Amino acid sequence: xxxxxxxxxxxxxxxxxxxxxxxxxxxxxxxxxxxxxxxxxxxxxxxxxxxxxxxxxxxxxxxxxxxxxxxxxxxxxxxxxxxxxxxxxxxxxxxxxxxxxxxxxxxxxxxxxxxxxxxxxxxxxxxxxxxxxxxxxxxxxxxxxxxxxxxxxxxxxxxxxxxxxxxxxxxxx
Amino acid sequence: xxxxxxxxxxxxxxxxxxxxxxxxxxxxxxxxxxxxxxxxxxxxxxxxxxxxxxxxxxxxxxxxxxxxxxxxxxxxxxxxxxxxxxxxxxxxxxxxxxxxxxxxxxxxxxxxxxxxxxxxxxxxxxxxxxxxxxxxxxxxxxxxxxxxxxxxxxxxxxxxxxxxxxxxxxxxxxxxxx
Numbered sequence: 001x002x003x004x005x006x007x008x009x010x011x012x013x014x015x016x017x018x019x020x021x022x023x024x025x026x027x028x029x030x031x032x033x034x035x036x037x038x039x040x041x042x043x044x045x046x047x048x049x050x051x052x053x054x055x056x057x058x059x060x061x062x063x064x065x066x067x068x069x070x071x072x073x074x075x076x077x078x079x080x081x082x083x084x085x086x087x088x089x090x091x092x093x094x095x096x097x098x099x100x101x102x103x104x105x106x107x108x109x110x111x112x113x114x115x116x117x118x119x120x121x122x123x124x125x126x127x128x129x130x131x132x133x134x135x136x137x138x139x140x141x142x143x144x145x146x147x148x149x150x151x152x153x154x155x156x157x158x159x160x161x162x163x164x165x166x167x168x169x170x171x172x173x
Numbered sequence: 174x175x176x177x178x179x180x181x182x183x184x185x186x187x188x189x190x191x192x193x194x195x196x197x198x199x200x201x202x203x204x205x206x207x208x209x210x211x212x213x214x215x216x217x218x219x220x221x222x223x224x225x226x227x228x229x230x231x232x233x234x235x236x237x238x239x240x241x242x243x244x245x246x247x248x249x250x251x252x253x254x255x256x257x258x259x260x261x262x263x264x265x266x267x268x269x270x271x272x273x274x275x276x277x278x279x280x281x282x283x284x285x286x287x288x289x290x291x292x293x294x295x296x297x298x299x300x301x302x303x304x305x306x307x308x309x310x311x312x313x314x315x316x317x318x319x320x321x322x323x324x325x326x327x328x329x330x331x332x333x334x335x336x337x338x339x340x341x342x343x344x345x346x347x348x349x350x351x
Contacts, residue, residue, distance in 0.1 A: 117351055142258050
């Protein structure tokens with residue numbers, strides 16, 4: 001009874017209703033809760049994605065309007081650099097398997113412009129330096145350390161600095 | 174660790190209910206050991222109790238601790254997680270060592286650890302992005318199979334470089350000296 005009436009009061013429609021009408025509703029027999037035994041019905045099995053799609057909900061967070069944060073950007077960069085390094089490794093392996101000559105023969109005969117070499121070294125050195133350094137950061141987290149927001153940000157900046165230094169060192173070799 | 178519940182049989186169906194020893198059970202509940210014995214005699218799985226239809230107010234133990242819960246579901250990924258971390262930690266040492274002192278042995282260790290590490294990484298990415306809700310039920314399985322094929326082919330290619338060519342570390346050094 002109390003639950004029923006409090007819900008009625010909460011609705012905006014009834015807030016503007018004259019008090020006489022409300023009094024009438026308070027005493028209305030319709031307001032009395034009736035309870036009856038129902039067989040247990042298990043809820044329909046529906047995954048998180050299925051439910052969101054059925055309700056026409058947009059992807060959350062909406063990637064185009066969501067403000068980029070250091071945390072999420074470093075996280076996705078870690079995955080992207082890892083995938084890039086995997087792509088290089090698989091590419092080299094496929095080359096070794098499919099090319100008629102051993103890979104070293106092609107490397108010995110290769111003559112590339114300095115610009116190509118610079119870009120090529122950078123797109124290999126940076127993902128390696130980043131993934132290596134941020135990987136250490138992840139392992140520190142996995143030990144349960146440096147997990148406060150403040151530490152996550154500070155280690156993030158330190159990691160960016162160290163990976164920039166390693167990239168420069170590798171480029172210089 | 175374990176929760177004692179006086180549960181109606183229908184409400185607990187589908188939950189892996191873990192039984193404790195009958196002694197504990199009879200100590201903590203008001204039901205006589207004879208009744209308990211009769212309700213726990215025909216289990217199909219040792220350690221797990223089946224709720225029996227028609228019985229009401231059975232005493233059931235079900236564990237909510239992560240270990241027992243995951244064991245009940247048949248999936249325990251905590252060990253794999255630890256192995257993945259250990260492998261990543263090993264790579265911190267193996268990568269510089271293999272580059273500093275190139276050898277067939279270190280190259281082989283490097284190839285195997287790198288392929289395992291990248292396989293788990295790519296697998297995680299495929300599971301995250303190639304989801305059945307977007308691609309249907311068949312394609313995610315094909316994609317996951319593709320990850321395995323690519324990982325095996327990659328390992329084969331790297332081993333070929335190690336055993337029929339100049340080796341992994343030397344190939345990287347040669348690329349770098351271009």
